Amino acid sequence: MSDRREEGELRIQQAIEAYRSDLKDDYGSVEKAAAAHGVKRSTLGNRICGKTQRSWTEEAQKRQKLSVTEEDILEEYLLQLCDINFPVTIYLAKRMADGIYQQKHNLSDFSKEEIANIKLGKRWIDRFMKRHTELYGRFASRVDRVRVDSVNQATLEDYFAKVKYHI
Secondary structure, three states: OOHHHHHHHHHHHHHHHHHHOOOHHHHOOHHHHHHHHOOOHHHHHHHHOOOOOOOHHHHHHHHOOOOHHHHHHHHHHHHHHHHOOOOOOHHHHHHHHHHHHHHHOOHHHOOHHHHHHOOOOOOHHHHHHHHOHHHOOOOOOOOOHHHHHHOOHHHHHHHHHHHHHHO
8 A cells, every 4th residue: 555545544543542532622523533534534434434445456356247256267267278289369369358357248139130239349359458467478369460471482492492501
């Protein structure tokens, strides 16, 4: 946790203690206790009522289209495919994720066209890769068309002739 957050949390705890202790008479209200300690009244009021602070990570996970478990399973499967030298592409990973996402919805009420439109966002794969750094460098990349076209009988014979000459 950053120093600023730790400092803010410390001020909130001090304000709660002051409000609940004998100093309550000095402050008289949540507003005065919050002002005296430099914290928001709503935050102090929520904490006094027992509401806990939720972390930014927990909030972000709630907004994710796939759960953490689903993403972990997808990552594990993609890594297994990479381990057996299956050419895993970003397109394949996105299609698999879309399939998992579609499975979460009740598809019986949708037509085929509507099902095809139930997808993750365009930037989902980028954010997925940031969360699962072990996948970096593991995806297959497309071979340039020029490189594919340059491999022919003549170039291969020339290459092996040069190798034979140097051996």
